[in-house]
Amino acid sequence: MLSNLGFNKIQLQTPLKQLSGGEATRVAMAEMFIKPTNVLVLDEPTNFIDVFTIEALEVFLKNYPGTVIFTSHDDKFVNRVAQQIYKIDNQTLHHIL
Incomplete structure (x- = not known):
């Protein structure tokens, strides 16, 4: 799984605390990909990751059977992945899509 997310052999041997923010995010994503859950809650999931990983995340989320x-x-990411969009403005929730 980690090699599919762009990790090389050296990075696979590196302790998690020594990885960059983007690398740590990819490790968390790998765990998310293989750990069965019904609901995923993600806060700015495209921060600190490269385009390759964003594309892999998009594919995963589009095929995820549960609720995300x-x-x-990231407007492009939102438009490619979201089936419903809500916006909070002035403490009011608005359904956009």
């Missing part, structure tokens, strides 16, 4: 709730400022 996420926040993102």
Whole structure:
């Protein structure tokens, strides 16, 4: 799984605490991909990751059988993944899509 997310042999041997923010995010994603859950809550999931990993995340989320709730400022990611969009403005929830 980790090699599919762009990790090389050296990185696979590196302790988690020594990985960069993006690498640690990819490790967390790998865990998410293989651990069965009914609901995923993601806060800015595209922060700190490269385009390759964003694309892998998009494919995973589009095929995820459960519920995904996420926040993102990445409009392209939101438009490619979200089936419903809500916006909070002035303490009021608005259904956008």
